[in-house]
Amino acid sequence: MSDLFACDDAEHLDLPGGELLLYRDPDLGASAAALFDELHSGLDWRQEPITLFGKRYMQPRLLAWYADAGLSYRYSGIQHQPLAWTPGLAALRERIEMLTGASFNSVLANQYRDHRDSMGLHADDEPELGQRPVIASLSLGEERVFRLKHRTRRDIKPLRLALSSGTLLIMRGDTQKNWRHEVPKQTKTCGPRINLTFRYVHPELVRNN
Numbered sequence: 001m002s003d004l005f006a007c008d009d010a011e012h013l014d015l016p017g018g019e020l021l022l023y024r025d026p027d028l029g030a031s032a033a034a035l036f037d038e039l040h041s042g043l044d045w046r047q048e049p050i051t052l053f054g055k056r057y058m059q060p061r062l063l064a065w066y067a068d069a070g071l072s073y074r075y076s077g078i079q080h081q082p083l084a085w086t087p088g089l090a091a092l093r094e095r096i097e098m099l100t101g102a103s104f105n106s107v108l109a110n111q112y113r114d115h116r117d118s119m120g121l122h123a124d125d126e127p128e129l130g131q132r133p134v135i136a137s138l139s140l141g142e143e144r145v146f147r148l149k150h151r152t153r154r155d156i157k158p159l160r161l162a163l164s165s166g167t168l169l170i171m172r173g174d175t176q177k178n179w180r181h182e183v184p185k186q187t188k189t190c191g192p193r194i195n196l197t198f199r200y201v202h203p204e205l206v207r208n209n
């Protein structure tokens with residue numbers, strides 16, 4: 001019998017008011033270990049400041065943003081200009097588009113150097129991502145906990161996923177509207193983890209300040 005669904009090998013996770021799909025072992029065209037090494041040494045990693053309540057801090061991780069030429073994107077309070085796609089990132093984008101049936105024109109790369117690096121509770125709900133964004137999140141390197149918390153319903157327990165190397169998590173539907181997510185720092189020591197979030201930034205919705 002032929003496959004009727006493109007997301008045949010994805011697991012649907014139960015998330016009230018959101019949609020999460022998990023591919024545990026997607027075909028990425030290379031091993032997760034090889035991809036990790038390539039991205040760890042090959043991306044243009046930077047540590048960037050963030051302004052919170054008027055105070056400037058350095059973010060507790062490294063970042064790099066790659067996108068189609070001409071796009072800009074505002075996150076963490078800063079307007080970013082993109083780097084040009086590397087061949088490796090472009091190939092990954094193509095694979096993930098084929099797998100998910102979604103289109104992406106940018107990827108935000110985050111590197112958690114060790115267990116002390118983290119990402120605070122947030123939603124990827126910038127206006128330029130549109131109303132119900134599809135975000136494809138690929139994890140490489142050390143396993144870290146990814147936690148989702150419903151914005152308003154205290155009766156729903158937070159969801160805790162251990163994202164191991166090579167797993168692809170898709171957030172879609174109303175996930176960003178109803179839930180926030182984080183990668184907490186942890187006491188157990190660990191080495192570096194890279195996460196790529198492929199996104200579609202709507203050029204017509206980009207703010208210019």
Ligand SMILES: O=C(O)CCC(=O)C(=O)O
Pocket residue numbers: 108110119124137139146163181183195197
């Ligand atoms: O590192 C992760 O798994 C999450 C990254 C994330 O939430 C983001 O880039 O917006």
Ligand SMILES: [Fe+2]
Pocket residue numbers: 122123124181
């Ligand atoms: Fe996020």
